[in-house]
Amino acid sequence: MSPLLALFDAQIHIGSASILWREVIGNGFGIASAIGGMKRVVWAWPVGIAGNALLFTVFMGALFHTPQDLNLYGQAGRQVMFISVSVYGWTQWLRSRHASGEAVLPRWASRRDRLLLVAGMVVGRVVFAQIFERIGSYGPWPEAWIFTGSILATYGMARGWTEFWLIWIGVDIVGVPQLLHAGYYPSAVLYVVYGAFVIWGFAVWLRITRRGNLQPVSP
Template sequence: MSVLQTLFDAELHIGDATILWREIIGNSFGIASAIGGMRRVVWAWPVGIIGNALLFTVFMGALFYTPQDLNLYGQAGRQLLFITVSVYGWTRWVQSRHDSGKAVLPHWASTRQRIAMVTTMVMGTVVFAQVFGMLGSYGRWAEAWIFTGSILATYGMARGWTEFWIIWIAVDVVGVPLLLKAGFYPSAILYLLYAGFVVWGFAVWLQIQRRSTAESVVTAA
């Protein structure tokens, strides 16, 4: 147990900043999961779950004694919901691969689904901002926006909606400033890297979607 505790508490010191290795590793798993999602491979989900578990302990800083000593309830809570939604996504992609040979086929959400996403984003942000405020979370409105958007994006990935990449961009725009202000520098930097992968992933999924549509038209003809 002492070895595990040592690994769990391992730190990296850069100037005056103290950074936990589990924050770096957890975000690295997150990037690997994003790459897997872009490539539409099933292993993206379990890899993401491992990263989520590590990052939960990072963002509950006052509970797990991180250098920041801050509880970001939104960031921590979304890791738990990520795990739940990821199990759903993992199951869905495995079933889809079994049925059609492909884990997921990118496509646009319907108009009704888009309206539901926008409504959920607005209402979720308002409701969770109040919840996180009562819990004493750091940056409750930003936390609520990130929390709601992250769950929507993960669910959208599970459903194969190409829009989920756009939701991630909206999350990153708010997430980077929040994490920099709170002192979670590795997470902030990796959020910036995520933004690059998100733009790339969106372009890849859009290309696959267009190619699939063209093939369907040819087949139908």
């Protein structure tokens, strides 16, 4: 086995459980990206992309022969989505930083944008649940909630909407039990840790939003 392949398949053994190091590292990058997002620094996006690439191989467990041997198409698919939306967010924050010196200025979404977020969550969950069920995903309805919420939260972060942190909290509330049930214990634990950072991030952005602009900004 080559050193690179050995590193890719490296595991931690805790009792009878086998855990991939790349699952731990990928989630660690996710937490680092959340901290970067809270601090409104551009490097949050490329760090998150690196974690997404690692976690894609983890959640396509049957394809990459992980200890769980399960394909969570929603979890894996959202890693691809994260990479796509993160490129958009990275570009937006770079453009803003060059124009104003600030990568992003937190603000409330407009009423129209909030209604679109709610509608997107409802429609997206129904549509993606049907798709995930047809392709044999593990837990299609929770997967659809997590997938749709992740799309909306990442897009909200790119736009600078303070509400995106609240969407992440909703994703974590469903994601932690689902990951525990599927046997992805490091991801579940790190989701809990990530949830704490999300609450902290929301508090930081809320303070900036109140200081800078108390009213929702029209699109």
